[in-house]
Amino acid sequence: MLLVVKDLVKHYVSGGFLSKKEVVRAVEGVSFTLDRGETLGLVGESGSGKTTVGKTVLRLVEPTSGRILFEDRDITSIRDMRPLRKEMQIVYQDPMSSMNPRMRIADIVGRPLQIHGLVSSRRERDDRVRELLERVGLSREHLYRYPHEFSGGQRQRIAIARALASEPKFVVLDEPTSALDVSVQAQILRLLKSLQEERGLAYLFISHDLAVVRNISHRVAVMYAGKLVELASVEEIFGEPLHPYTNGLLASVLEPSPEASAPEEVLPGEPPDPRKPPRGCRFHPRCPIADERCREEEPELREIRPGHWVACHKV
Ligand SMILES: Nc1ncnc2c1ncn2[C@@H]1O[C@H](COP(=O)(O)OP(=O)(O)O)[C@@H](O)[C@H]1O
Numbered sequence: 001m002l003l004v005v006k007d008l009v010k011h012y013v014s015g016g017f018l019s020k021k022e023v024v025r026a027v028e029g030v031s032f033t034l035d036r037g038e039t040l041g042l043v044g045e046s047g048s049g050k051t052t053v054g055k056t057v058l059r060l061v062e063p064t065s066g067r068i069l070f071e072d073r074d075i076t077s078i079r080d081m082r083p084l085r086k087e088m089q090i091v092y093q094d095p096m097s098s099m100n101p102r103m104r105i106a107d108i109v110g111r112p113l114q115i116h117g118l119v120s121s122r123r124e125r126d127d128r129v130r131e132l133l134e135r136v137g138l139s140r141e142h143l144y145r146y147p148h149e150f151s152g153g154q155r156q157r158i159a160i161a162r163a164l165a166s167e168p169k170f171v172v173l174d175e176p177t178s179a180l181d182v183s184v185q186a187q188i189l190r191l192l193k194s195l196q197e198e199r200g201l202a203y204l205f206i207s208h209d210l211a212v213v214r215n216i217s218h219r220v221a222v223m224y225a226g227k228l229v230e231l232a233s234v235e236e237i238f239g240e241p242l243h244p245y246t247n248g249l250l251a252s253v254l255e256p257s258p259e260a261s262a263p264e265e266v267l268p269g270e271p272p273d274p275r276k277p278p279r280g281c282r283f284h285p286r287c288p289i290a291d292e293r294c295r296e297e298e299p300e301l302r303e304i305r306p307g308h309w310v311a312c313h314k315v
């Protein structure tokens with residue numbers, strides 16, 4: 001097992017002295033594992049805590065509690081994360097936000113090589129960056145250009161090249177194709193899959209887009225209001241979803257037919273305010289099959305079948 005995440009909790013606390021103290025319960029006890037070479041898709045509506053899980057696992061955000069093990073080593077409270085940064089990388093939805101517009105591609109992609117001491121001269125660095133650019137489908141002539149000279153898809157290729165420069169084993173991909181046109185999206189997904197096969201990379205692939213997650217994932221975790229409600233192979237999530245929320249998500253993206261009910265009828269209402277989640281099952285106010293127990297008692301994530309986990313009293 002490359003990565004083990006146990007009971008991860010992240011509360012963002014704001015205010016306190018003069019203003020009212022507020023606790024945003026972004027992640028509330030999330031557990032999962034990831035194998036080498038595997039893609040775990042993490043889906044859920046906006047605000048469900050996906051990005052917080054990704055950043056906390058990488059220790060870009062400090063966990064409130066829980067444990068993170070990487071290659072059997074507990075990294076939850078390691079102080080010097082620098083050696084681990086080489087092994088664990090992230091690609092964001094908007095690559096521009098993480099690129100200095102005044103830096104050339106050679107410096108942007110070459111930076112991790114320098115930081116981790118993987119090259120000893122500028123020439124060696126530029127050679128490595130040229131190889132990386134070609135590998136992600138760009139040209140070696142792009143080396144001395146600036147980020148604004150590229151299209152959105154090309155910039156995402158640059159971000160991928162930068163993430164791979166230090167030869168990591170694990171990459172968090174946080175909505176990496178969500179800002180791209182569908183045709184460009186498909187190209188980037190193909191690139192990510194071929195890089196994974198070639199390098200044995202493990203991905204945590206975060207997206208609100210079920211079609212994209214289905215395309216790239218081996219297993220899928222469904223997140224609702226800070227918790228995992230279902231975790232199974234991609235075949236079981238899309239073929240035999242068990243949690244009413246997963247069912248609602250899938251139904252809301254199916255082709256509309258004349259008889260089908262509108263999406264808002266499939267999944268009525270809004271996710272709860274993470275500052276005051278409902279008691280009992282967090283999904284109960286929107287659930288078509290909730291009963292008294294669901295309003296009182298919070299369901300555990302249980303293994304219903306080998307490898308298929310569900311948090312629901314009614315399953
Ligand atoms: N730095 C922060 N401070 C306070 N609240 C935050 C912070 N980052 C995220 N949140 C809140 O945590 C919840 C989960 O956010 P996020 O992890 O970004 O969800 P997702 O990626 O699924 O959209 C949201 O309610 C969001 O507003």
Ligand SMILES: [Mg+2]
Pocket residue numbers: 050051052
């Ligand atoms: Mg997000």
